[in-house]
Amino acid sequence: MQKTQDYKYVGKRVPRIDARDKATGRTVYPTDRYFKDMLWAKVLRSEYAHAKILKLNVDKARKLSGVEAVLTYRDVPGHNGFGIIEPNWPVLCEDRVRFRGDAVALVAAQDEETAEKAISLIEVEYEPLPVIDTSEEALKSDAPQIHKNGNIMYTNEMAKGDVKKGFAESDIVLDETYSTQFQEHAYLETEGGVAVYDEKEGIITVWCGDQYAFLDQLQIARALNLDPEKIRVIGSPVGGAFGGKYEINVQIHLALLTYCTKKPVRLHWTREESVVTGEKRHAMRSTFKIGAKKDGQLVAIDVNLVSNNGAYGGISPAVLGVAMECFSGPYKYGHSHIKGLSIYTNNAMGGSFRGFGAPQVTFGIEQQIDSLAKHLNMDPIQFRLLNAVEKGDTSALGYKLQGSTGVKEALQAAQKTGIWQRREEIKEKLNSRSPFEQYGVGIAAAIGPIGMGGRLPDYANVVIELGEKGKVILRTGAIEIGQGNLTAYAQILAEGLEYDIHKIEVINGDTILTPDSGPVIASRSIVVVGNAILNAVQQIKHQIIKIASARLNISEDELEYKEGKVASRIVPDQYITLERLSYFTLSEGKPLKVKGHSNMSQAAVSSRLAQAKMMLIHKCYTYTVGIALVGVNTRTGKVDVIKFVTLPDIGRAINIAGAEGQCEGAVVQAQGYTLFEEVIVKDGKFLNRNFSTYIIPTSMDVPEHETVMVEKPYKDGPFGAKGLGEPPFSPVAPAIANAIHDAVGIRLTELPITPEKVWRALKMRRRF
Secondary structure, eight states: OOOGGGOSSTTBOOOOTTHHHHHHTOOOOGGGOOOTTOEEEEEEEOSSSSEEEEEEEOHHHHHSTTEEEEEOGGGOOSOSOBOSSBOOBOSSOSSEEOSTTOEEEEEEESSHHHHHHHHHHOEEEEEEOOOOOSHHHHTSTTOOOSSTTOSEEEEEEEEESOHHHHHHHOSEEEEEEEEEOOBOOOOSSOSEEEEEEETTTTEEEEEEOOSOHHHHHHHHHHHHTOOGGGEEEEOOSOSOOTTTTSSOSSHHHHHHHHHHHSSOEEEEOOHHHHHHHSOBBOEEEEEEEEEEOTTSOEEEEEEEEEEEOOSSOBTHHHHHHHHHHHTTOSBOOSEEEEEEEEEOOSSOOBOOOTTTTHHHHHHHHHHHHHHHHHHTTOOHHHHHHHHBOOTTOBOTTSOBOOSOOOHHHHHHHHHTSHHHHTHHHHHHHHHTTOTTEEEEEEEEEEEEEOSSOTTSOOEEEEEEEEOGGGOEEEEEOOOOOSSOHHHHHHHHHHHHHTOOGGGEEEEESBTTTSOOOOOSOTTOHHHHHHHHHHHHHHHHHHHHHHHHHHHHTOOGGGEEEETTEEEESSOTTOEEEHHHHHHHHHHTTOOOEEEEEEEOOOOOOOHHHHTSTTOOOOSOEEEEEEEEEEEEETTTOOEEEEEEEEEEBOSSOSBHHHHHHHHHHHHHHHHHHHHTOOOOEETTEESOOSTTTSOOOOTTTOOEEEEOOBOOOOTTSGGGOOOOSSGGGTTHHHHHHHHHHHHHSOOOOBSSOOHHHHHHHHHHHHHO
């Protein structure tokens, strides 16, 4: 493995290839598209969180001048449902609504005002049903049943050893319950897009914000009862996603309306509609019980998870599966037990969100680990190092860790940071400024799965072709959702092909123009798409030498490819450049094109784990350590994050600037999750539906941030790289919570940690 400094592009601060267009406003997002004679679409959503539909009358709306279509469930020609794992979320509700975001009817009209007027004319008679807000309510024996099969969507239970024996052998046992809330994705571009129907070709084209165009294509085709080849989805670029655009949002509605009207149709959710209807980070309740020896060795862990996944299935079982995989943190235990439940409610819809179940359990486990260290009078990093996993260790679920495992290296790097080494000095200096401000430093470590995991297909296909004047074109179905993957792909291609990155063009996210590269989720894209690119590079190099051999009349064995040209090893002056070679291949009508493929390396597990539904065991993990410096106002309870240090076990950074950006963005987003953000739903009603009441961090809240790359190359990753999009999120909340405890001695177990909660905890502490 080469050192980073030996590379020309990998591990360098390469400017984003899409930066100029985005900065100057030339980038066309899905909701920027307009067509001649385009119709405006609106969705009639439920008035109730839970109700029967007794009558639905759309006659008045259809008669309104300017209205081109009003559609109900009767107009869905195929399967009236969607969902990545459990397709039970109705395209349009037939006889029942289960949350406020449920769609009852669609309207397409000549202008937006007419569409809104038509929506208001639709008459729906409901019979309200009891509303279930929480998982606790849903689990009661007399609770109303949201679905025919009950309120428990998915459950699983795994064990290793004997936790009762483990706790009996422990010198200290701590238990605590933690609660985390629904979080809104809050992307700049809400869900939306445009669809066009080409009657001559019979092709529906949908431009939309999504994370996997090929899955959208299949779900649209299933709902419209069409051949998937008749559906074209163009999903890139996207104005923010974070997991929330992995599931269907506007795609089926757009396709259905353009198919029925034969005209272009635009549908763009308002912010309030996005908050009510769009997917959220799952709210979870987790109870941790952990036992340890006096010397600090962890012995046993027992955890119960209950996840509130809202009204429909979607991807919730997989989210709970990842939470169950990450419940133990990056630590070793002799005995373990985990039970998880995924529950239907009439609350917000749970879905994919950065971290995918890991942040919820990390909030609990890392506070428990800190508490144990304090009870044992041990340094929190030394306690973690004593118990941290290494490659070859057995996880809490009973499988051997087979990939790169750099949590110890990340913890050791954390020990060397100035904020940690000088923490007492820093706190003393800051505390002296005001009697009402107390400062603390907290640390947390987290495990972040990379890839789909388990038995799920986890592959990528790419195409590399030689274009005019030596341009190299990369085609990938992977969608750019703002994270900078296109630049990293170009770097991997330029490095592998030894070619000028400025001569590389990346085309992506189009079901016709690009091959299926899998979804842009699970921090998988750099690894699996990067490996597919390198696979294609090896093939195209071979083809280049073969073509050059015929042109130069020199045997292939005598030729070598290097830095964009093929030359004779014996007579170096005899060579041909890629630019010249492209002229011949194109002029002869024989364009040079190769297809690269890769599969994500999978973990070898026992048959018990392999057969456990939705236990998405991974081979590759990115371990991240976070250190927070916070200030707590003891009069108001307000918490300020002063500085945060992120130390990701990244394998190898492809783009240093991009990696730093991912860490910085994760910290700010997780800071909002920790201190401000909560989607509040009471009796099925969303109480904070816009940014005046749903509070997210602003530029004034952003802390000083430092990223320390911990590079321990992963042999199965391109140039040693691992994924980084999600893992830096997970340690932020517990690091802040641990810092608050360090500052004022209170332990907060419920997110978000608002000033009111801090103030009440401080008041309670003063009583005793």
